Amino acid sequence: MPVSPAYRPDPRFFDLGPDYSDAVKAADFPQTILRFRNDRAAAEVGLETLTDAEWIAAFGRFDPLPGQPGPVAMRYHGHQFRQYNSDLGDGRGFLAAQMRETPQAAALRERGDRPRLMDLGTKGSGRTPWSRDGDGRLTLKGGVREVLAAAMLEAQGVPTSRALSLIETGEALERGDEPSPTRSAVLVRLSHSHVRFGTFQRAAYLNRPDQIETLIEHVRSLYHPDVAPGDVPGLMRAITAASARLTARWIAAGFVHGVLNTDNLNVTGESFDYGPWRFLPYYDPAFTAAYFDHGGLYAFARQPEAVFWNLTQLASCLAVVSEPKLLADALNGFGPAYIRELRAAFLMRLGVHSLGEAADQRLVDATLALLREGGEAMRWEPLFFDWFGGFASSARALSGPRAKLYQGEAFDAFRFALMEHEPDRIERLEHPMFAAREPEEMLIDEVETIWSAIAADDDWSPLNAKLARLEATRTAWRFDT
Structure with a gap:
């Protein structure tokens, strides 16, 4: 399989042996239709050179990647809603492979200089010894939702796994929380570790x-x-x-x-x-x-x-x-x-520099107070979009669709606290995204609309358009994780 020269297999968890995992095989799916591949994430571990056919072989049939011993279902326990459960473990997923980041990917991370060990973990890849009464499968809707969640969180600067691959697998699944039968999929995520507290x-x-x-x-x-x-x-x-x-x-x-x-x-x-x-x-x-x-x-x-x-x-x-x-x-x-x-996260999202503990805390408190006082009209994500860059965005915010909300005592306190802080990388405001009237949000109605197009008409264009806009958002914010 022609991985790139940057691919560096390093299957370290597998070396721990059978006390920590069980060797497993992926399900034999009736179909393998590639629905999403994240080439930007793949390039971070040297997998972007795979053709679509090779991608499906690796992430739909799970032919082992070079230097990988084959998948294992990880063993763990856990508290679920604070009730201990000793019957857990990877029940519909497995650890498929581990490899090192490329040096280029490591250099781009905040405070990053070491190529990290990265995991390829699955969801919906079939039954394992820990499946209990489950079928080991993932609904296609569940896979789409994970793709969207990971993309939005990455854009917002949250440390997150990334959805690497989503392949539809051609099975009809029965679920109590979705109209059934519903379509099936297998997801592969790229993350730093699957070692859990459990x-x-x-x-x-x-x-x-x-x-x-x-x-x-x-x-x-x-x-x-x-x-x-x-x-x-x-x-x-x-x-x-x-x-x-x-x-x-x-x-x-x-x-x-x-x-x-x-x-x-x-x-x-x-x-x-x-x-x-x-x-x-x-x-x-x-x-x-x-x-x-x-x-x-x-x-x-x-x-x-x-x-x-x-x-x-x-x-x-x-x-x-x-x-x-x-x-x-x-x-x-x-x-x-x-x-x-x-404090650091709120300053990051508002695009301003720290001024010291007291001033930074005033800004956090004032931001939360404004969100609280604004009620349902003061949507969460648009506030950070309108005022990104601090007072440098005042003209943009006060002439935008929420201008009427930006008044009163709570807003005055917010504006005063914001004025104390200098913009961080003010050139980011030149990105075309900030010329838009509305930011990208990820509210449940939009998620359902995206899924409805897929479920009703097999129309993937709303999902692909949303992912493209989220990628533009990520490049505009340029948050580090």
């Missing part, structure tokens, strides 16, 4: 400190190499800091993950596995994404609490082989780190 929980549940120690060194050496060997509290601090950064950027993006179970958080602080996600239409702390989240456990404003709770479960696993007090000290760094990262 991966550690399984080892702790089995009373295997040796497995915990092996996982610690695996994670430290590959994902947090600045932590010294044997420094378990240091690793906890690194994972806590990465998780705080991710959570803050979710909030600044107005994103609700929907299912923040311990098997859906990983050791690199990278968002992945998008199921019933939503983006806020307007500020609503109680906004939930999952129809089955009846108590609002994972509501928008409760996401920091949820991530912290999950981190405490990870710390309890590490305490099997480390000093609990030192781990608690590391864990307690989450709150201060989250506040710091939230």
